[in-house]
Amino acid sequence: MADEFMKGFGLFSIASFLWLISASWYRTPSFESNRQLISPPPAEPGTVFDSVGIFLGDLMFWTALVGAFTFWVIIPAGRQARNAMVVDE
Amino acid sequence: MSDDTQHDARTDGGTGIVPPDDDTPTWSERKSRRAGLPRLTYEYFERARREDQDLRQESTYVERDVLAFPTWPHELIRNLALTSFFVGMLLLLSATLPPHIGDPANPSSTPSIILPDWYLYWSFGLLKLNDLNPAISLLGEQKLMADRTFGVLANVVVVGAISVVPFLNKGSARRPVEQPFWAAIGMGGVTFALTLSLLSIKNLMPMDVHLLFDLTFLAPIVIGCLTYAVLKTMREGYMYDLNRRYYRLRPPK
Secondary structure, eight states, X not given: OHHHHHHHXXXXXXXXXXXXXXXXXXXXXXXXXXXXXXXXXXXXXXXXXXXXXXXXXXXXXXXXXXXXXXXXXXXXXXXXXXXXXXXXX | OOHHHHHOOOOSTTOSSSOOGGGOOOHHHHHHOOSHHHHHHHHHHHHHHHHHHHHHHHOOOOSOOOOOOOIIIIIHHHHHHHHHHHHHHHHHHHHHSOOOOOOOOOTTSOOSSOOOOGGGHHHXXXXXXXXXXXXXXXXXXXXXXXXXXXXXXXXXXXXXXXXXXXXXXOOXXXXXXXXXXXXXXXXXXXXXXXXHHHXXXXXXXXXXXXXXXXXXXXXXXXXXHHHHHHHHHHTTSTTHHHHHHHHHHSOOO
16 A cells, blocks of 8 residues: 555656646746746747647646546555455355 | 563564574575665665674663664765755756846835745734734723734744743654654644744735634644544554654663
């Protein structure tokens, strides 16, 4: 169980760290604004690197959420369900 | 050696990290771990075990049979690894999050919102407890003291409570699971500092001020109860025996 926790936590922290970097570049109009990290990205990315950066940021955001949810909820719940079915035999 | 140590030969707390003398690996087991990280890990623990064993044999100190790790290389290599990690983090963040440098401060104009440095927000939040200042009916619903006096007294109360804690609890626990109650008090205090800090910047917070005021006092209680419950549950966990053993091994005061 501890292993699954650590996998989920590792995914969550690393992916959200990468999301933080991407969001600070593309979703922060100014470090003095009240809407840092959550502003919409520029509609017209300047270069292909910008669009890749925005895409990777979104990807990391969902990796953090879905990864943690998978390892903390779905896999343990699946194991519990399987064990519950085996005991009934 | 006294009789006690002979009867209780296992001195590692049952973790298996430091095997007892009759359980050391054979030469074939040693030779099988010959490459890379397994080899390094193995040598690390084997050397730690060996040094522990030597120290234990030299020692005349019977009360305490865990003699800890030597500073070099064990502690220093660990500290170097942690230091490298955080220095790398600093370099990465300063390279990828280049802070925007704002205009220089204008000394002739006062900003509309004046705030102390962030680490003093909790104290600043204590100055904003106007709603808690009691109105006395005998005085015709007048407040007993001015709101600013009340805020300063609230600071005295909080700092006084923090100063009293070391006298109530000697802090002999090494890990929070050993004393869940005091750990819960600590977590509640940390949360209270955080919520007070948020209260102090209530004009910047995107939420209802009255809800924020209630949460300032409710959230620490909730977090404290949660911490207590989690730590009580963790006492069933696998490290608690070791912790209790450390606690027992501490020399008497």
